[in-house]
Amino acid sequence: MIISNNTVDSLLKTHFFASLDDDSVKKLLACFREQNYSKGDVVLREGEKNQDLFFVIIGIAKSYKVSPDGKEQILSLFRSGDAFNMTMIIDSNPQVYTVEAMSPLTLAYISRSDLYELMNQNGKIYEAILRLFADQIRYLVTLVEDLSFRSVMGRVAKILMMYMSDLYTPHMRITQRDIAAMAGTAREVVSRALRALEDDGYIVIDHSRINITDPEALQELIDYSA
Amino acid sequence: MNIPEIDKDKCIGCEACVDACLRDGLEVVDNVATFVGEDCTWCGNCEAACPTGAITCPYDVIYDTSDECGCGHDHDHDHDHE
Structure with a gap:
């Protein structure tokens, strides 16, 4: 072998x-x-x-x-x-x-x-x-x-949830460029979506860390974004 | 402090990131982008400007239940959460 x-x-x-x-x-x-x-x-x-x-x-x-x-x-x-x-x-x-x-x-x-x-x-x-x-x-x-159907904010939220979960080991870090490439949109749009998610209280961006403060609420957003 | 990740093999020394950095934190040394600043706001402007994807500002995506306010700091501090 x-x-x-x-x-x-x-x-x-x-x-x-x-x-x-x-x-x-x-x-x-x-x-x-x-x-x-x-x-x-x-x-x-x-x-x-x-x-x-x-x-x-x-x-x-x-x-x-x-x-x-x-x-x-x-x-x-x-x-x-x-x-x-x-x-x-x-x-x-x-x-x-x-x-x-x-x-x-x-x-x-x-x-x-x-x-x-x-x-x-x-x-x-x-x-x-x-x-x-x-x-x-x-x-x-x-x-x-x-x-086709999910909003950009919903797509970005879904990607964040994917990265937060234990599915991805070893732990992977993600760039706005990566998120854009997965969400099928421009990096600038991802930047705005992240700010919107933070403004709405789903996440807190602290320097190089995105903390999902309320995963259940974020999942609801994903479910209703399609 | 975390600083942007720079892939020396991909960097072409074009200085696009140097021009994009709001804090004058980047220089091209020996034809490779180099972080020389004192701090980085993680604004991502360098990543957006880089034509080859050599410089990135990656995020850790976490769910930190111990971080009560979600700010990422110790809680013996005093800061404005608005």
Whole structure:
């Protein structure tokens, strides 16, 4: 086995592996490799072809697209246990987004050919892959819903709640530029939204710290902003 | 005091952040933006001005229940919360 014990433990905790029998797990793990990246490294680049399925072991990565005028739209944040580059399973078309490390990052990956071979041997692996697709489709539909129907203030509030929660470990710091790229708006608009949230008593901004003073009230704002 | 984070590899030494800083807290030294000020208000003007994303003012997003007034300071202090 080429991956470390820590990486094996992390993979076994994912929903993908949890649904598989011992024999499939053993065969899959034997095909995985791992690689480390520094913050800012590009893992996949839009337009290029990559035939590997990735799982995040440590750290956070973002997938994004850049508009012709240079505006970045973050599509997803991938954290420990999340998979990306599933479309390569269906076809070998070029990447539709870029993936970049937002922190020191450890990824485990398996090649398309190895995965195909194992999928053909075991239908449970097919089902596990379909579940990954279902999760991604569900997430992207929610993103479209947010960008289409939710107010900017609601979107910014939702991002703050996401960052406040325990979901993101290790703890990530966020810039107004990051928030803008996730909320699909300009940085100046984010700045105004943050001030409005502070004026309305949802948050207190103290230098480099945003304290969510009343998460329940902020959640209500999010719920009613769509 | 926290100061803006500067990615030396991304910085092109264009001085856009130097011009944007309201406190004259930034200089370009050896072609790299460098914080030389005494304090930073975290206004984010440098981050907004930087054309390469080399300088950022990141926030910690927290829920601190011990911080009763949400101001982020010790509570043996006397300040105006308006």
